[in-house]
Amino acid sequence: MTTQEETRIIPLNPSVAAIADEQQQKLADETWRKSIPAQVFLNYFFAINYHIQENDDALGGLQNLPFFRSHTAELNDADVAALTKMLHTSWSTEYALRATAELGDENFLRNALHWTFPQAYHAIWSGLQAFLYTTGVRSNNGQLMRREVGRLVVKNAYPRPVSFYAAGAYGDFSIHRLPLAGYKAGLHIASKEIDAQAQVGQFLRTTRKMQAQWTRAQVQANPNTAIRSQKTGRPLDKWTAAHWQQITWRLGYTTIFDLLGRLRISQTSREIERYVEADIDFRLFHASLLNIVSYLNGVHETYVAKALGLERYRQLVAELPLHLQAGFVQERLRTRVEPVLAPTPPSAPALNAEAPQYRMAA
Numbered sequence: 001m002t003t004q005e006e007t008r009i010i011p012l013n014p015s016v017a018a019i020a021d022e023q024q025q026k027l028a029d030e031t032w033r034k035s036i037p038a039q040v041f042l043n044y045f046f047a048i049n050y051h052i053q054e055n056d057d058a059l060g061g062l063q064n065l066p067f068f069r070s071h072t073a074e075l076n077d078a079d080v081a082a083l084t085k086m087l088h089t090s091w092s093t094e095y096a097l098r099a100t101a102e103l104g105d106e107n108f109l110r111n112a113l114h115w116t117f118p119q120a121y122h123a124i125w126s127g128l129q130a131f132l133y134t135t136g137v138r139s140n141n142g143q144l145m146r147r148e149v150g151r152l153v154v155k156n157a158y159p160r161p162v163s164f165y166a167a168g169a170y171g172d173f174s175i176h177r178l179p180l181a182g183y184k185a186g187l188h189i190a191s192k193e194i195d196a197q198a199q200v201g202q203f204l205r206t207t208r209k210m211q212a213q214w215t216r217a218q219v220q221a222n223p224n225t226a227i228r229s230q231k232t233g234r235p236l237d238k239w240t241a242a243h244w245q246q247i248t249w250r251l252g253y254t255t256i257f258d259l260l261g262r263l264r265i266s267q268t269s270r271e272i273e274r275y276v277e278a279d280i281d282f283r284l285f286h287a288s289l290l291n292i293v294s295y296l297n298g299v300h301e302t303y304v305a306k307a308l309g310l311e312r313y314r315q316l317v318a319e320l321p322l323h324l325q326a327g328f329v330q331e332r333l334r335t336r337v338e339p340v341l342a343p344t345p346p347s348a349p350a351l352n353a354e355a356p357q358y359r360m361a362a
Contacts, residue, residue, distance in 0.1 A: 038278030039187065041262075042285045047190045047199035048256065049288040051178075052161040052295050054193050060160030062302055063340050067157040073134040073307035082138075083130050083304060084316055090126035090300075091324050093119050094293055098328065101286040109282040113275050117263040120289045124260055127300040134307035146261075150253035159299060166204040166254040170212040170244040175201045189284075200259075207262060208254040215250050260292070294328070298336040305333075310341045 062068045075083070097119040100112045109116075128149060129140060137148045152158065153165050154176075164177040175181040180194045181201025190196040216239065219225045226235040227243055236243065305313035317333050 035278035038275040038280050044203040045288045047196040049291045050190045050196040055161040086130035093123040121263040123293050124296050127297045131300040131303045147252045153255045162256045166208045169248040298332045302337045305337050
């Protein structure tokens with residue numbers, strides 16, 4: 001009897017299992033579809049980090065840039081105090097970002113995007129403000145800073161790994177210093193330099209497209225700047241290539257700092273929720289962000305140290321607040337600043353040639 005009863009039940013199982021499998025597959029497909037925007041965003045920042053680490057060598061470093069070698073500044077006590085405040089803001093924000101990345105589990109890191117996105121942006125932006133201060137740009141106006149740093153990137157003030165940029169009018173963008181950027185970007189994490197450059201190139205193009213569209217909206221909303229129809233005198237709704245060309249000068253250059261500006265997402269927006277709910281590697285996302293932050297802050301700190309003088313900068317670091325002592329700031333001084341400004345400093349250890357290629361940045 002038992003065998004016969006089991007025989008009657010067995011034919012029902014395949015259809016039930018098939019329905020369950022189909023529902024599970026649909027759920028998995030839907031989760032993947034919803035995760036694509038977040039995965040692409042992760043791909044972009046991983047690609048930037050990959051490109052930085054692949055190209056971070058002495059040949060493409062600060063010490064070989066004429067702009068860096070000629071960088072000087074006349075700074076009084078008030079200037080030193082202002083620079084110290086900017087650097088402390090940058091370092092404290094980076095400290096908070098590191099604490100999240102290092103201590104949080106997967107679930108915590110997922111929800112931490114609400115604050116780690118803006119933290120990564122502001123940590124770099126405050127360091128950039130300190131660097132620009134030493135060049136004579138003493139403002140916290142975002143548009144002014146963006147324009148000035150774009151000009152400096154084009155003038156080769158930045159090391160090779162972050163010297164790329166986009167230029168040109170809408171529909172006719174050109175990518176510079178990324179020779180492989182023309183290849184089609186995939187939906188997977190970069191495993192080769194060609195993948196990384198393709199994804200960074202795509203990120204530059206989509207970001208510049210957004211900038212052009214935003215600029216057009218601003219221009220057309222202002223009665224004094226709007227491009228108008230010659231027939232009706234009304235602001236034009238449809239633009240030709242010639243119209244886009246007229247506002248290209250307003251765009252400036254699109255650089256890594258504009259890509260980082262994409263992190264400024266409101267914690268109440270629907271967009272951040274898409275990232276939080278996505279099925280992506282959040283640890284990899286945070287590690288990539290942290291490495292980019294560390295690299296750019298190291299560049300800006302080296303410029304500030306050159307402007308202040310290495311001994312004065314060392315003193316500034318020695319007098320850090322308690323939470324910043326004996327940490328990443330001193331490590332970057334030892335591994336990134338001193339080797340450039342004092343190639344054989346007493347405190348610099350021998351380079352470890354076998355160090356992991358993609359270790360967490362200091």
